Amino acid sequence: MSENTVDTVPRTSETPLAPEELARVVARDIPAGSYVNLGIGQPTLVSNYLSAEDDVTLHTENGMLGMGPEAHGDEVDPDLINAGKIPVLETPGCSYFHHADSFAMMRGGHLDCCVLGAFQVDRKGNLANWHTGKPDAIPAVGGAMDLATGAKMTFVMMSLQTKKGQSKLVEQCTMPLTGVGCVSRIYTDQAVFLIEEDGVSVRETFGTSFEELQQIVDVPLRPAR
Amino acid sequence: MSENTVDTVPRTSETPLAPEELARVVARDIPAGSYVNLGIGQPTLVSNYLSAEDDVTLHTENGMLGMGPEAHGDEVDPDLINAGKIPVLETPGCSYFHHADSFAMMRGGHLDCCVLGAFQVDRKGNLANWHTGKPDAIPAVGGAMDLATGAKMTFVMMSLQTKKGQSKLVEQCTMPLTGVGCVSRIYTDQAVFLIEEDGVSVRETFGTSFEELQQIVDVPLRPAR
Amino acid sequence: MLNIADSCAQAVAPIHDGATVMIGGFGVAGQPVELIDALIDHGATDLTVVNNNAGNGDVGLARLIQLGRVRRIICSFPRQSDSWHFDEKYRAGQIELEVVPQGNLAERIRAAGAGIGAFFTPTGYGTPLAEGKEAREIDGRHYILEHPIKADFSLTKAHVADRAGNLVYRKTARNFGPVMAAAATTSIVQVAEVVERGGLDPEAVVTPGIYVDTVVRIADPAQTDPREEL
Amino acid sequence: MLNIADSCAQAVAPIHDGATVMIGGFGVAGQPVELIDALIDHGATDLTVVNNNAGNGDVGLARLIQLGRVRRIICSFPRQSDSWHFDEKYRAGQIELEVVPQGNLAERIRAAGAGIGAFFTPTGYGTPLAEGKEAREIDGRHYILEHPIKADFSLTKAHVADRAGNLVYRKTARNFGPVMAAAATTSIVQVAEVVERGGLDPEAVVTPGIYVDTVVRIADPAQTDPREEL
Numbered sequence: 001m002s003e004n005t006v007d008t009v010p011r012t013s014e015t016p017l018a019p020e021e022l023a024r025v026v027a028r029d030i031p032a033g034s035y036v037n038l039g040i041g042q043p044t045l046v047s048n049y050l051s052a053e054d055d056v057t058l059h060t061e062n063g064m065l066g067m068g069p070e071a072h073g074d075e076v077d078p079d080l081i082n083a084g085k086i087p088v089l090e091t092p093g094c095s096y097f098h099h100a101d102s103f104a105m106m107r108g109g110h111l112d113c114c115v116l117g118a119f120q121v122d123r124k125g126n127l128a129n130w131h132t133g134k135p136d137a138i139p140a141v142g143g144a145m146d147l148a149t150g151a152k153m154t155f156v157m158m159s160l161q162t163k164k165g166q167s168k169l170v171e172q173c174t175m176p177l178t179g180v181g182c183v184s185r186i187y188t189d190q191a192v193f194l195i196e197e198d199g200v201s202v203r204e205t206f207g208t209s210f211e212e213l214q215q216i217v218d219v220p221l222r223p224a225r
Numbered sequence: 226m227s228e229n230t231v232d233t234v235p236r237t238s239e240t241p242l243a244p245e246e247l248a249r250v251v252a253r254d255i256p257a258g259s260y261v262n263l264g265i266g267q268p269t270l271v272s273n274y275l276s277a278e279d280d281v282t283l284h285t286e287n288g289m290l291g292m293g294p295e296a297h298g299d300e301v302d303p304d305l306i307n308a309g310k311i312p313v314l315e316t317p318g319c320s321y322f323h324h325a326d327s328f329a330m331m332r333g334g335h336l337d338c339c340v341l342g343a344f345q346v347d348r349k350g351n352l353a354n355w356h357t358g359k360p361d362a363i364p365a366v367g368g369a370m371d372l373a374t375g376a377k378m379t380f381v382m383m384s385l386q387t388k389k390g391q392s393k394l395v396e397q398c399t400m401p402l403t404g405v406g407c408v409s410r411i412y413t414d415q416a417v418f419l420i421e422e423d424g425v426s427v428r429e430t431f432g433t434s435f436e437e438l439q440q441i442v443d444v445p446l447r448p449a450r
Numbered sequence: 451m452l453n454i455a456d457s458c459a460q461a462v463a464p465i466h467d468g469a470t471v472m473i474g475g476f477g478v479a480g481q482p483v484e485l486i487d488a489l490i491d492h493g494a495t496d497l498t499v500v501n502n503n504a505g506n507g508d509v510g511l512a513r514l515i516q517l518g519r520v521r522r523i524i525c526s527f528p529r530q531s532d533s534w535h536f537d538e539k540y541r542a543g544q545i546e547l548e549v550v551p552q553g554n555l556a557e558r559i560r561a562a563g564a565g566i567g568a569f570f571t572p573t574g575y576g577t578p579l580a581e582g583k584e585a586r587e588i589d590g591r592h593y594i595l596e597h598p599i600k601a602d603f604s605l606t607k608a609h610v611a612d613r614a615g616n617l618v619y620r621k622t623a624r625n626f627g628p629v630m631a632a633a634a635t636t637s638i639v640q641v642a643e644v645v646e647r648g649g650l651d652p653e654a655v656v657t658p659g660i661y662v663d664t665v666v667r668i669a670d671p672a673q674t675d676p677r678e679e680l
Numbered sequence: 681m682l683n684i685a686d687s688c689a690q691a692v693a694p695i696h697d698g699a700t701v702m703i704g705g706f707g708v709a710g711q712p713v714e715l716i717d718a719l720i721d722h723g724a725t726d727l728t729v730v731n732n733n734a735g736n737g738d739v740g741l742a743r744l745i746q747l748g749r750v751r752r753i754i755c756s757f758p759r760q761s762d763s764w765h766f767d768e769k770y771r772a773g774q775i776e777l778e779v780v781p782q783g784n785l786a787e788r789i790r791a792a793g794a795g796i797g798a799f800f801t802p803t804g805y806g807t808p809l810a811e812g813k814e815a816r817e818i819d820g821r822h823y824i825l826e827h828p829i830k831a832d833f834s835l836t837k838a839h840v841a842d843r844a845g846n847l848v849y850r851k852t853a854r855n856f857g858p859v860m861a862a863a864a865t866t867s868i869v870q871v872a873e874v875v876e877r878g879g880l881d882p883e884a885v886v887t888p889g890i891y892v893d894t895v896v897r898i899a900d901p902a903q904t905d906p907r908e909e910l
Binding site for chain 2: 709710756770780781784787807824851853856873
């Protein structure tokens with residue numbers, strides 16, 4: 001940490017980011033030409049900020065590369081849905097394949113990036129996003145574990161704190177794991193965190209300072225280099 | 226063997242069978258509607274005796290179901306060959322697939338029957354057909370092991386004796402194995418043998434008698450029931 | 451040889467009590483609605499069902515579960531906003547559940563059809579779903595051993611069949627269809643159309659006819675709006 | 681992002697000494713003749729080659745072997761009537777050989793692309809090719825454990841590519857192409873034609889573009905009469 005001081009963490013927004021704004025930050029970090037899976041829910045907002053020049057190809061694990069935007073009205077085809085079961089459109093150059101081929105593509109490390117939501121992420125990049133661990137909960141995993149471990153980079157997109165104010169970036173996950181050491185970056189409403197071999201770095205903050213962040217998060221933080 | 230006497234083994238030909246005649250015998254035993262792989266070499270003759278009514282679909286492990294007869298002259302397409310690298314034709318209803326899918330089809334037990342040549346078969350249905358075991362031979366296996374173990378039934382088609390007069394149906398294979406306990410029937414120029422749980426039966430003889438056969442073959446034989 | 455059934459009832463008639471039945475579909479896409487309805491009418495019980503989910507609303511697989519005909523279900527995502535029949539049976543201890551990550555589910559089904567005895571997969575390693583499973587480090591990566599899932603029957607939906615049993619699908623309705631057809635001893639497929647041999651492009655066939663036992667033509671299959679299921 | 685190379689020389693330029701290179705084709709069908717020729721001209725040496733065979737006659741892979749550029753070969757059927765260059769190097773102890781049953785070869789290549797750590801296969805059990813391999817009985821059947829075969833590069837041949845890298849093949853020339861493209865870090869494919877995005881039917885795409893790094897167009901690829909190779 002030597003020369004870096006906490007002042008070196010840029011505050012790139014004066015307020016915490018709304019999901020749409022955060023999606024724009026994630027989108028900016030996806031290299032042009034990437035193959036990307038955006039999971040379901042909030043991460044799917046990222047697609048709104050990918051332009052044609054980015055040449056990003058979207059994968060949906062139910063069997064398609066080159067997934068287009070959501071379909072509306074007469075465009076809806078019950079045979080063409082995404083992993084969230086939302087009707088979508090084709091893009092030119094898309095392709096279809098069966099479930100085993102689709103997950104082979106993911107497991108084989110061919111996707112450049114996957115963006116997922118999370119209940120908890122810990123300093124070692126362990127992810128918990130499928131099961132709260134409550135004894136009466138019915139377990140349901142879907143493709144969460146496959147997604148978490150399959151892509152070259154797994155990004156998490158989440159609010160930093162629970163409704164009760166607890167940090168979701170933790171020293172060690174207490175909820176059942178989805179994947180081990182799989183997360184490389186965490187995009188939250190208050191900051192972007194990088195999970196590194198030897199600790200967690202903060203790349204930028206939104207409406208907060210590095211010091212305030214360290215108050216919330218019970219994991220030693222350092223500025224990103 | 227109790228009631229059956231050796232006289233119950235029918236001599237269905239007064240002379241040993243030529244390969245074409247033997248192919249006809251094999252073809253008769255392939256149930257209508259079967260999916261069949263005929264390997265390379267002599268077993269491919271069997272296809273000459275399958276009629277349209279038999280509705281037999283031929284598989285070639287280099288990636289095709291519904292393989293047609295050999296192509297000649299202008300029909301030859303370098304992109305359409307069988308496992309023996311002979312140009313062939315399509316049949317209506319054929320399909321193409323890649324090598325992993327093709328061998329998955331075989332390994333998964335979907336082919337009803339496979340007909341192979343052999344160096345040796347033993348009383349337990351062990352097959353040796355890929356390697357003479359000579360120390361200076363360069364090993365080359367191709368699809369032999371996959372074929373031997375994959376199909377629901379593996380038939381062997383071979384001359385009963387080597388050029389030196391030794392039986393190729395043996396007590397225990399001395400050559401390196403291709404597959405363990407995989408052969409269920411052996412079609413030879415002199416007889417048809419059934420490999421059963423508890424021994425080897427003779428179903429019919431060609432130009433020889435059960436007693437003469439037992440002289441040649443050093444495995445206890447019995448008439449088929 | 452391909453059996454072209456006159457009706458869904460005829461197609462599902464061989465399904466016996468205690469059978470393992472794979473049912474295709476991901477959401478409404480590829481769901482063999484008419485075949486499932488026929489299975490409900492058929493009456494087979496004590497079934498093990500393999501599906502991505504555990505039924506939605508009051509119809510189809512959910513209805514089969516409600517009727518108490520499913521002893522055990524293998525799926526990746528049982529709990530949904532409208533999986534109330536499954537939830538009730540599960541909480542009452544009246545249905546067994548095996549939860550399998552979706553990609554492992556697809557690969558285990560594929561393995562059954564492909565004659566693979568077992569395989570090491572990274573998915574699930576270090577999670578509660580790896581408990582009791584053999585783990586191994588290979589080339590610096592951690593894996594768990596998963597075994598094939600076979601079935602006696604599969605009920606799937608394709609778009610067009612030819613009379614050799616070759617199938618093509620439509621868009622994301624393909625999903626589990628090809629691997630389930632290959633993993634079942636008897637595969638039963640509903641299609642919108644049956645054409646003559648030669649009527650499908652051999653380069654574009656997705657499921658070769660060798661994997662298809664029975665086809666039934668449902669010219670206008672039920673098509674739910676995907677949103678209704680959310 | 682897809683790289684459309686101007687020439688085979690440009691396409692194979694990144695292949696480094698010591699690389700593992702998969703080469704597609706079964707017999708003449710699907711053999712990327714022009715890419716292999718470019719690799720010969722390129723000069724990379726100390727290669728590990730994965731192919732079904734070990735070269736025929738005096739051209740292509742046989743020539744690469746003759747030139748002493750192949751340190752090790754993984755294949756199912758090295759010995760053929762015209763594999764004299766391989767035979768000579770092998771008998772002289774100048775090339776390493778790993779013989780793999782054809783179906784295990786295809787499945788091991790598939791496993792590499794599919795992220796499978798290892799798998800149990802029945803093929804080869806009880807034979808000399810199982811020596812030193814872990815064996816296991818599963819559900820009454822005997823299997824041996826096989827590991828993935830990965831590559832740094834694959835050279836394959838397809839029929840048409842679109843600008844998203846999607847590929848379709850022709851007839852039995854498909855063979856190893858799809859699994860090799862997926863198993864290689866960098867897949868290089870020669871095609872007869874390149875079309876715009878949208879120019880291929882998405883239902884009929886065999887290799888999705890995600891598996892394709894470089895495409896080079898060879899409008900009139902060499903076509904040997906299959907018989908010449910026998």
